[in-house]
Amino acid sequence: MKKVIGYSFLILSLIALFFAWKFFGSATAFKDSKKYLYIYTGNANQKAVMQSLKDSGFLKNPALFETVAGRLDVWERLRPGKYEIEKGSSLFTLARKLRNGSQTPVNLVITKLRTRNDFAGLVGRKFESDSTAMLQFMNSNDSLKKFDLDTNTVMTTVFPNTYSLLWNSEPQKIFRKLNEQRTKFWTTERKQKAAALGLTTAEVHTLASIVEEETLRNDEKPTVASVYLNRLNKGMNLGADPTVKFAVGDFSLKRILFGHINSTASSPYNTYRNKGLPPGPICTPSEKTIDAVLNAAKTDYLFFCAKPNGNGYHAFASNDIEHAKNAKTYQQWLDSLNIK
Incomplete structure (x- = not known):
């Protein structure tokens, strides 16, 4: 009798261990370190989720998961979202994740x-x-x-x-x-700096977007900003090439020609034909560039052009004569390299 009881206990223990292994052991069927289950809005229901699990080959035994999920009230609490399933996850882990709506950000x-x-x-x-x-x-x-x-x-x-x-x-x-x-x-201090320039925060952002497109050199951005602020204060057109590129919709342009300027004359983003700032930004400037506008250098510069040597820096000028000299120097450098 004791042997029968012992064998029965052993069998029951083995059965319990088997189901515990099925329940808490690895249930995934994929080789990657993780996969994602997407539950779409409007499809957060048992049928749609089970179909997705079967079609994608997430689990070794989808039918057993369906039973486990039902026992844990998953289907009543299911929410749409993106859920990460790690390789080796158990049925219990996945069911709990879905029940709790533990999405992956x-x-x-x-x-x-x-x-x-x-x-x-x-x-x-x-x-x-x-x-x-x-x-x-x-x-x-x-x-x-x-x-x-x-x-x-x-x-x-x-x-x-x-x-x-x-x-x-x-x-x-x-x-x-x-x-x-x-x-x-936009802290109080930054808002005050914008007001001191006579600009709204949106206008500062827009001007910064032009500066962002003009130079990659953070140390000269305050000087580039000063050129455009000086032009605004004098009632001059900004004449910024990047705004014409934006108006044309071709950001690969290397040179702005009269044809580009004339064809976009009616666009508010053409700053050769329209005074003032464009109505919105032409790119997403970095916070450093916005701060460069807010802390623009105090200069009398009205013009700038690229310097020779192709290092990304610019030569600045206060008048047409200086600017023409700088432009000629740059053009001669291009000619020496047979660059058109």
Whole structure:
């Protein structure tokens, strides 16, 4: 009798260990270190999730997971999102993750962008919300009003940085996150500096975007900014080549010709034909560049052109004669290299 009881206990123990292994042991069927399960808005239900798990080959035994998930009330608490599944995860771990809505954050890394389309495309590649939805949001003054933005200034809240958001974040939530960075950046001191220049924060941002396109050298950005501020103060046209590139929509242009200027004469972004700043930024300037505008050098420069040697620096001038000399020197250097 004792032997029977002993054998029975052993069998029951083995069965318990088997189910514990099935429940808490490795349940994944993929070779990568991790994969992602995407649960789309509108499809946060048992049928859609199970179909996705089966089609993608996530699990060794999807049917057993379905049972486990049912026992743990996963289907009643399921939420859309992006969920990371690590290789070797157990059925219990996955079920608990889905039940708790433990999404994997998405890092939205913004570097230098130029247009609304660029930003919308980036969002469309990273989030459930596609580029069309983001563009519709950015093209709606009613949507932007709550952020004190309009369709011209909308890109002034897109600061280069890394933003952590959930994959199923809608355009409004994404912009709320971006706006937090803009609000943090525009301290009282910076606002006061903008006012001292006679510019709004949006105008400073727009001017910084031009400076960003003109030079990669951080140490000369305050001087480049001074040129444009001097032109604004004298009522001169900015005459900034990058704004014409923006108006043309071709950022690969190496030289701006009269044809480019004339063909975009009606564009408010053509600063050869229109006085003042364009209505919005032509790229997403770095915070360093915005600060370079706020702390622009005190100069009487009105012109600049590239220096010889191709080191990225510029020669500055206060009048047409000096500028012509600088331009001639640069052209002679190009000619010596047979560069047209």
